[in-house]
Amino acid sequence: MTVLRVRPEARxxxxxxxxxxxxxxxxxxxxxxxxxxxxxxxxxPMCVAAIADSPGCPGTRRLGVxxxxxxxxxxxxxxxxxxxxxxxxxLTGFNRMVAAYxxxxxxxxxxxxxLSDRLVEFxxxxxxxxxxxxxxxxxxxxxxxxxxxxxxxxxxGMDGLSAERAARLLAEPVRFAPAWKLFREDWxxxxxxxxxxxxxxxxxxxxxxxxxxxxxxxxxxxxxxIQEQVDANxxxxxxxxxxxxxxxxxxxxxxxxxxxxxxxxLEGSIGEWFHRWARLGWFTATA
Amino acid sequence: xxxGTDARPRASAAGGAVPDLGVGVGLRVPHYRYIFDQWxxxxxxxxxxxxxxxxGGLPLRNLDRILERYRVVLHGVSLxxxxxxxxxxxxxxxxxxxxxxxxxxxxxxxxxxSQIDGTHLHDLLPLPYTAEVAEHVAERAxxxxxxxxxPFALENLSSYLSFRESTMSEWDFYREVVxxxxxxxxxDVNNVYVSSVNHGFDPWTFLDAIPWDRVIQIHxxxxxxxxxxxxLDTHDQAVKPIVWELYRYACERTGGxxxxxxxxxxxxxxxxxxxxxxxxxxxRDGAARAT
Numbered sequence: 349m350t351v352l353r354v355r356p357e358a359r360x361x362x363x364x365x366x367x368x369x370x371x372x373x374x375x376x377x378x379x380x381x382x383x384x385x386x387x388x389x390x391x392x393p394m395c396v397a398a399i400a401d402s403p404g405c406p407g408t409r410r411l412g413v414x415x416x417x418x419x420x421x422x423x424x425x426x427x428x429x430x431x432x433x434x435x436x437x438x439l440t441g442f443n444r445m446v447a448a449y450x451x452x453x454x455x456x457x458x459x460x461x462x463l464s465d466r467l468v469e470f471x472x473x474x475x476x477x478x479x480x481x482x483x484x485x486x487x488x489x490x491x492x493x494x495x496x497x498x499x500x501x502x503x504x505g506m507d508g509l510s511a512e513r514a515a516r517l518l519a520e521p522v523r524f525a526p527a528w529k530l531f532r533e534d535w536x537x538x539x540x541x542x543x544x545x546x547x548x549x550x551x552x553x554x555x556x557x558x559x560x561x562x563x564x565x566x567x568x569x570x571x572x573x574i575q576e577q578v579d580a581n582x583x584x585x586x587x588x589x590x591x592x593x594x595x596x597x598x599x600x601x602x603x604x605x606x607x608x609x610x611x612x613x614l615e616g617s618i619g620e621w622f623h624r625w626a627r628l629g630w631f632t633a634t635a
Numbered sequence: 636x637x638x639g640t641d642a643r644p645r646a647s648a649a650g651g652a653v654p655d656l657g658v659g660v661g662l663r664v665p666h667y668r669y670i671f672d673q674w675x676x677x678x679x680x681x682x683x684x685x686x687x688x689x690x691g692g693l694p695l696r697n698l699d700r701i702l703e704r705y706r707v708v709l710h711g712v713s714l715x716x717x718x719x720x721x722x723x724x725x726x727x728x729x730x731x732x733x734x735x736x737x738x739x740x741x742x743x744x745x746x747x748x749s750q751i752d753g754t755h756l757h758d759l760l761p762l763p764y765t766a767e768v769a770e771h772v773a774e775r776a777x778x779x780x781x782x783x784x785x786p787f788a789l790e791n792l793s794s795y796l797s798f799r800e801s802t803m804s805e806w807d808f809y810r811e812v813v814x815x816x817x818x819x820x821x822x823d824v825n826n827v828y829v830s831s832v833n834h835g836f837d838p839w840t841f842l843d844a845i846p847w848d849r850v851i852q853i854h855x856x857x858x859x860x861x862x863x864x865x866x867l868d869t870h871d872q873a874v875k876p877i878v879w880e881l882y883r884y885a886c887e888r889t890g891g892x893x894x895x896x897x898x899x900x901x902x903x904x905x906x907x908x909x910x911x912x913x914x915x916x917x918x919r920d921g922a923a924r925a926t
Contacts, residue, residue: 358767363719365763365798366751373756398763400799402833404864410796410833413865414758421757455755458713458726459685500691527692571693 368395372411373418376451379443384419386412422450425460427550430467430489432541436482438553445477461497464490481535481556488537491529491565495573498527501632506623518596522589523632527567530586531575538563538575566630576628581606581614582621595622652786652819653740653851656706656893658915663898666905667697677909679706681895684742685713688729698737707737708852708893710821711744713755716779716789717762717772718748731783741786741851743821746772746809761794764801764808773815780818788821788851789813793829793858793868805830806844813849820845823854824881825868825897832866838881847888855882855915856897871900873911882915886922894919 372395378385388408399407426446427434434442453466464486471478471486503525509517531538540556562583563575578586581602588598599618603611625631657678662670669675680701687698701707711730715723734742747759762768780787791809803811813820822845831838857872874882874896882894896912 355767359719359771362763362768362771363751366719366748366760369760370751370754370756373758373760374754398798398800400797400801402796402835407796409863410865413795413867414760417758418756455757456753458715458723458750458755459688460757461689495692497689497692497694500695526690567692571691571696 364394365398368392368398369414371395373414374451374454375415376447377416377419379440379447381440384416386415388412391415419447422446422455422460422463425463429461429464429493430486431544432485432489432537433482434550435540435544435547435552435554436485436556437477439551448474448477461493464493484533484535485537485541488531488533488541488565491531492541492573495527495529495565495567498525498567500571501525503629504626504631504633506626519594521592521594524590525566525629525632527573528630529565530583530590531563531565532583533559533561533563535559536561538577564625564630566628569629585618585621586625653893655891656708656740658912658919659706659708659893659895660905660909660912661710661895661897661899662701662707663902665902666908669905671697671700673905674704675905675909677705679708679893681708681710681897682737684709684711684730684733684744687737688726688733702737707739708895709734709737709739709742710790710895711742712759713749713757714744714779715747715749715755716744716775717746717768718750719771720750720753722775722778727779727782734783734785739785741788741819742783743788743790743852745792746789746812747792759792761792761796761798762808763798764803764805766802766811769803769808769811769815773812776812776816776818780816786819786851787816788819789816790821790823790854791826791830793823793826793833795833795865795867797834804836804841804844805834806841810844810846810849814846820850821852821854822850822885823856824885825854825856825858825874825878827881828875828878829858829866829868832864838877839884842881842884842888845885845888847885850885850889850892853882853885853889853892853894854897855879855894855912869900870897874914879914879918883918883921886918887925889922891919891922 372391375387375390378387391408391411395411396408399411401407402410423443423446427442437445449467449470453470455463468483468487468490471483535556536559537556538561540554544554562578562580564578564586565573565575568574584605585598585602588601589595593601659679659681660677662680662682682698687694689695745759748762749756749758749760776787776789789812827838827841831841855874855878856868856870857874859867859869859871861867894915896908898908
């Protein structure tokens with residue numbers, strides 16, 4: 349580790365200035381139905397005092413350029429990345445929700461793609477925005493974001509498996525592709541999200557129909573993020589596997605839950621399901 | 636092979652530190668379809684490093700397709716070389732891995748700060764221009780260059796405010812940092828113009844203070860004028876004549892170095908974007924003839 353030679357007091361002085369600047373830049377906008385306003389009176393006085401007036405323009409107004417840029421950039425990214433939440437809440441409400449979220453959970457990553465990392469946590473703990481519908485919608489939008497650039501994994505090949513390898517697959521936990529996630533909905537949210545993305549009417553608020561659904565969100569071989577509906581038994585089996593159960597133990601738990609007769613009817617299907625899911629790239633090769 | 640570079644062999648820039656790659660374009664998502672369908676002849680692409688410092692998925696797949704046919708250089712927006720925070724080891728590890736993946740001959744980022752106390756503001760924020768801040772930035776730039784292991788170039792900022800405590804001009808600060816660090820300059824002539832209007836200085840004075848042997852890349856871009864007289868670095872339109880004039884001067888002084896057009900909003904087609912970038916060739920060629 350290289351030792352910095354800069355005097356500590358110089359660095360501390362710079363830190364104080366940057367903290368004060370950051371507080372001012374993060375000052376929330378007044379988000380109105382027909383636009384926005386700046387709260388210049390809320391800028392940190394230390395920062396305001398540190399800024400030199402520019403030709404024909406007081407320093408506070410120039411600080412407002414950064415304040416405005418900060419919020420426009422982050423709101424725009426969130427509007428693009430969270431199309432379902434935006435359409436459920438409406439643009440003005442969505443912007444207010446994002447402002448409240450980023451005030452509580454400011455960005456901690458160099459990448460704008462990580463902006464929404466704690467959104468579900470925010471929604472779970474927020475009275476105004478934390479309805480079950482919005483929590484589920486926020487989670488769904490987030491799953492798509494995370495799937496987009498999650499790590500690639502070598503898909504689990506199911507062709508020409510040796511007997512020994514097949515036996516190990518039954519007895520060892522399955523490893524899922526990093527981009528793969530399960531999702532259970534109580535409203536038709538996946539469909540609503542697809543429609544929201546396809547629609548050119550960004551301002552229309554939507555109200556999805558109630559209805560329980562089970563989905564896997566994953567990346568296809570072209571690296572596009574897509575979704576596939578599964579049924580309740582498939583969802584339960586996948587959830588058990590995702591929780592670390594082996595295929596054998598997952599089947600046993602499922603049998604205990606749905607009864608022996610129902611389980612017997614599924615016996616022939618589970619192998620087919622597993623092969624299909626492997627072909628879709630949901631599993632990665634184990635060591 | 637379709638696509639790829641048609642750059643002619645040129646003398647390398649900056650005393651042989653890096654090759655002159657010609658005239659490139661900032662790679663942006665709205666142009667992917669055209670590029671992957673047509674594989675146009677382009678000298679090189681500049682990519683935003685952070686867009687590809689990811690674990691997997693489409694960004695890296697697209698990057699690998701680009702790398703099969705084109706030279707690529709890295710340009711970052713989030714290093715925050717002037718931050719009072721510690722350097723981010725995880726960020727630098729990803730940057731180094733990306734540099735290896737792309738075989739970039741150099742990498743660049745901005746002479747600014749972007750984060751404090753671990754909070755990222757996702758903007759390029761100005762620094763006070765003082766000797767002690769120059770020393771702070773230079774030390775960090777030297778560490779970053781040593782760690783990544785290839786030439787590191789700092790880009791001058793477009794800024795909208797300045798600090799009362801500044802004791803140096805922007806150009807003196809820029810030169811001080813680069814020379815102390817032993818790193819390089821990525822001169823953005825549009826930024827020189829934008830800041831010159833916003834701060835009321837002469838852009839030619841800025842250019843006359845540049846140590847030209849340190850310049851390894853130049854940016855050109857469009858900007859917007861606000862009614863209140865502020866000029867914004869919007870990258871959303873063609874390069875304005877005054878910026879081309881500054882570029883011409885930079886070519887005369889450097890003899891021509893790798894140049895990139897940045898266009899980040901209100902996108903036009905790739906052929907139109909590339910045509911705008913290629914205007915730079917006439918200035919480069921004129922400078923080459925003059926030498």
